[in-house]
Amino acid sequence: LRLGHVSARRGRTIEAQRVQVAREQAKSDALLRTILPAGIVERLRERREAVADRHEATTLLFADLVGFTGLAERLGPQRTATLLNTLVSRWDVLAAEGGVEKIKTIGDAYFAAAGVPEPQPDHALRIVELAFAMIRATAELARTTGEPLAIRVGVHTGPVVAGVIGRTKFSYDLWGD
Numbered sequence: 001l002r003l004g005h006v007s008a009r010r011g012r013t014i015e016a017q018r019v020q021v022a023r024e025q026a027k028s029d030a031l032l033r034t035i036l037p038a039g040i041v042e043r044l045r046e047r048r049e050a051v052a053d054r055h056e057a058t059t060l061l062f063a064d065l066v067g068f069t070g071l072a073e074r075l076g077p078q079r080t081a082t083l084l085n086t087l088v089s090r091w092d093v094l095a096a097e098g099g100v101e102k103i104k105t106i107g108d109a110y111f112a113a114a115g116v117p118e119p120q121p122d123h124a125l126r127i128v129e130l131a132f133a134m135i136r137a138t139a140e141l142a143r144t145t146g147e148p149l150a151i152r153v154g155v156h157t158g159p160v161v162a163g164v165i166g167r168t169k170f171s172y173d174l175w176g177d
Contacts, residue, residue, distance in 0.1 A: 007008055032057050036172045037101055037117045040164060052163030058115035059127040060174065061100070062154040063091075068108040071147065084108060087141055087149070094133045103174060110134075113174060116162045122158050131155060 033041055043051050065071065065087075072080040088105055095102045095112050099120065103111040113128065115123035130155045142149035160176035 001093075029042050034168075036164065040172055044164065050163060052161055053117065054159065054161050055116045055119070056159045057121075057123060058113055058121060058160050058161070058174075059124040059155060059157040059158075060125045061112045061131055062109065062156075064107075064109040064130070065138075066150040066152055067148070074149050075147075083141075083145065084163045087088075087138065090141070091134050094130055094137060098130045098133070100126050100130050104171060113160070113162075116160065116174065117172075124155075127155055130145065 019081065029041065036044070037090075038118065040051055074081065088110065091110055092102055098114075099113050100114045101116055103113055105111070112127070114120050114126040114130075120126060135151060138149050138151045158177060161172045162174045164170050164172055
């Protein structure tokens with residue numbers, strides 16, 4: 001009888017551990033999906049080899065703030081970070097709403113793509129619509145903050161290679177002309 005009690009307790013402990021592992025896996029997956037496209041997360045989970053694909057029909061967007069260095073010097077670290085976070089967060093929402101994949105930000109530069117990792121027949125239209133929405137959002141933030149904000153936007157259409165690089169701080173990135 002005593003052995004059965006120990007076995008039942010061990011079973012409950014194992015089940016509780018399974019639930020905890022599943023919970024932690026869900027947290028890990030959610031975090032990965034903030035860094036990588038969902039389909040790429042699945043592919044990385046299935047195998048450990050490099051993930052890289054050629055995409056023939058893509059459109060890319062590059063945007064940055066005009067005069068950012070001077071603005072950052074004038075505003076100081078905290079106000080600069082707050083302003084940049086507000087703006088980039090708004091751009092992120094616009095990209096997600098338009099079905100565009102944010103690739104990364106570097107300082108005040110924003111890089112996004114349509115047609116990767118999944119093909120989209122209207123990739124160019126999605127990017128152009130995002131570009132105009134970003135310009136409007138930036139102008140709106142300039143009005144509300146009183147800061148002289150303007151962005152430059154570049155758009156390119158063509159083939160790219162997209163993949164995951166790095167081992168510890170990996171990123172989904174694009175390469176091509």
